[in-house]
Amino acid sequence: MQTTPNKQEVAVVIGGANGIGAAVCRLMARMGWRVVVADRDAAAAEVLAQEIGGVARSVDVTDAGQINSLANGVEAELGGADALVVSSGAFQLVLPPEQITEEAWNHIVNVNLSGTFRCNTAFGVQMAKRGGGSIVNIASVTGMQASPVLAYASTKAAVINLTQSLACEWGHAGVRVNAVSPGVTLVARILKRWSEGGGTRAAGDPGQHAALGRCVEPDEVAEAVEFLASKRARAITGINLPVDAGWFAASGTEMYGGPRRATSQS
Template structure:
């Protein structure tokens, strides 16, 4: 059997946090690989811009807040309604504060855990509900190197990404028999809009310089490089891969 690398033709895909960064790059790539993509985000203007760029591919959008169970349930239901089923869910939505434990307030902790932790749980939960009705599917969670190893000034973000990594391996075991694969990518520092904005924040320029030097390839990554890994894990080319947390980190974790 020959499986093209990477073919997503006709696959029904949901991508959260798709208005910018890794999510936008992923929604763009999946659509260009033939998938029928529903892109969601809280940023309606960003979604509108994405739709204008990719309307010819059939990509559609829906505003949704991943911290709200009804919003996530509605997004999954919309994908099923528009495309007949859900084959792929990319749980990407997240926030990235840069603070140590003394600077991080309880409110900061709650917000990061709500988006990066609870939001990923809800996306997986309702995606699995849909996928089990149609014989399976693939979920890709966006974790981080901070979800596999400790980093300074990641007091809330890092633990939230450990949730992403942990959720991935547990759900992979739990749902393998139902034909549902669950994997994750663990990006290094990626030049998303949020990361580029760090250059204007206290301590940000120093952090970016340090992080570039910490990646053995000697640079930060691009969103499109992470999107390619996500597309592979979402595709049938990865049919015997589940429970993996794949570093896309320029060698950071190999040091």
């Protein structure tokens, strides 16, 4: 991999102004990265960039021109991205499939799948030309098995496949591509939905269905993302890493009443 001597490594986090993306930006800044906070919410991106000493950029992942401009700008101004994290996403309520409109389906696909593809190709091609780089896509455990959030889960399953395919396309050029699949993560959007009592068919705390008996904190997802983006993971590519407090592992125990509630005396 060709590098510029003493160049601070640059990480571009798309969807970086809120939620998991914001946690990733904060951690990567603490770990010494020069962070570009890229988000459709330009004002929130600016606030976070000032907080962490990073750079704010406005971008809409549904617009290929904006993504290409972002990639070219980072290349010209900062010497290119050493790492790209794609954390932007469109969500949905739990709906029967017949209630998902074509407009809603197309929007979710455009943001989650096509948007991820646009970002990966815009930055990945530049990384390949320079001889190295790392991409981490945020997928979801809902993309790993059947899920009642049908449109969202379908796009995340496709992102996992896209990640593996791009890892094979660019691996010989020194570009690593991995995915992180969070479980239910305690970001503001999720907490707001719970407080309003909507968007779920499950009663109670969904963390009870996980092997660890809890949900995931945004910082825990960020730790996995930063590791995969860094050179500490230089031999890792094409993987999908669940960060879900053991939710996926425990899904097969539901017919037996869920994970065992062990105690220190048992």
